[in-house]
Amino acid sequence: MVQSSVKPSDILNQANPDRLHRIRHTCSHVMAMAVQKLFPDAKVTIGPATDNGFFYDFDRQEAFTPQDLKKIEKEMKKIIKANLPVIREEIDREAIRTEITKLNEPYKLELLDAIPEDAVITRYFLGEPGKDKNVWWDLCSGPHLERTGEIDPDSFELESIAGAYWRGNENNAMLQRIYGIAWENAEQLEAYKHQIEEAKRRDHRRIGKDLQLFSIQEEAGGGLVFWHPRGALMRKTIEDFWKEIHLQGGYELVTTPHIANLELWKTSGHNDFYRDSMFDTMEVEEQTYQLKPMNCPFHILIYKDGLHSYRELPIRYAELGTVYRYERSGTMHGLMRVRGFTQDDAHIFCTEDQISQEILGVLNLAEQLLSTFGFANYEVNLSTRPDKYVGEDAIWEKATSALQNALDRKGWHYKVDEGGGAFYGPKIDIKIEDAIGRKWQCSTIQVDFNLPDRFDLEYVAEDGLRKRPIMIHRALFGSLERFFGILVENYAGDFPLWLAPLQVRLIGVSDEQMPYLTEVEQKMKAAGLRVQLDRSGERMAKQIRKAELEKIPVMAIAGNKEVESHSLSIRTRQQGELGVIPVSELIDKLLHGIQTKGWL
């Protein structure tokens, strides 16, 4: 891929946020005006600016079509060309109520009633009443541009039509939302569209299919992942690394079942709080069983299977535990949102005094794990006690400051989300940033005061009395499936050597070199490399093309010259041709690249 000198993200970062916001907000009004002109039966609702453009929700009997969007766009350009003034007016509540009633706009009336008593009520006109021929207004708090002509007619586009509930509540009417994108100028619009194209190019669903990594089978049901040989090999590599660093980090690996007696979920409380996300139960010999949506109760049972001394704490149980959650049919998305997935779960049982140290350990492990996959920038959030919660105030206080203390010791900047914690304890979330600047929440660390109580967990303290341990839930990848999807998109399928399912493709200039290359293949396999000789007999250029399309990191090519000198001509995806290298030297280089988790 040829990189242009100016990155799209640079162009977009130059944009003025305040001006963008006004442009987008005014765009949404211009669109609503255009829509009501073309479709007088459409009722207006709300239309804010978004991160890359704007939308407006309409209530209309008939569905908008993609052709309608073209017409609306045309009408919008007319409004922009007319350069109508945007006029702000403060208005009395009752006066505007009368006007809205006259226009028969029920949603606007509802919005009006939701405005606080003491607030100043404003509306924005497009066009000057009594002067311009076309005038339209909307109840709105602004801010906006001064005139519609300030919008660059080549810097916006209408994107799509989608359903959206009135006020985001699924019990309300379904409205039709028209999305648009808008920027300051055509250059920014182009840059933005490039970024979207780039994201599409990296789509893990596309790459997963092309590279034969995984599939989701209609016959089996949605949201259930099939790992194909190449994907499964990558998964094994990831799992092996995960297990290795967890064992080094003082964790013990456990393995637990996929179903269990429903009683367990009643005890844990999941059956009450989480029922909507659980699969239906099944009857087994007059007992009710449940497919597991969580691993925690299982780890708790292992903990409870014996008496623990304070000397043993902290106890850390880790498991790549596959859980099943019922997701509504419209919500599944590739590997990112599925019904069966594998949490890289662990539960730490410790004393109150050990929380800070344990959290720090988790932060360190998270950094070690994530940075190995090239994720070096994190956005960290600390979520504190919500309105509804369990546990004593004192323990909340203690745990929250333990989390803060750990973050400070780690030296990480973080944002505090007041009241954003779970009802059972405070938590830390870590978001990673991928190669094209998108953020993904993966790691989560949660302190739990609830489950130890419900399961009556204990340890024997120094004074011989039974005490209750604290539990810390933590996942670093979050979901292995989802993390894999993120990896595919981050690398755009160009995986580093240690992850690549096939590391080397051997290619002969003609069939003459087959005996030699067969020998080389054996040697490389013996060295532990994932290598494959192309025996198709196709022309060399075709074999190279095939290997490129499969995104195999290293192509090792031999003609008669290489056979003579016991070497290979090397072509890599990352750095192009590297020239001729002796076989043994190449193997060493490859092994080194794999070991350091880098490239050749």
Next chain:
RNA sequence: GCCGAUGUAGCACAGCGGUAGUGCAGCCGAUUCGUAAUCGGCAGGUCAGGGGUUCAAAUCCCCUCAUCGGCUCCA
């Protein structure tokens, strides 16, 4: 689950009332070639599944399933 769209060979797509077509991939043969596509041949589809309208359905209608874009949800 809701709104809208889509579902044709392994993949990308054409056909949109008269009982399926192109390219790539696959297989067979010829070619033995120096860094992203050699040539020729063959094979491959209950047009997502089910029901209906029609003399006739991939094409029109209904239901189901899945996918896509959103909404909602993600203690």
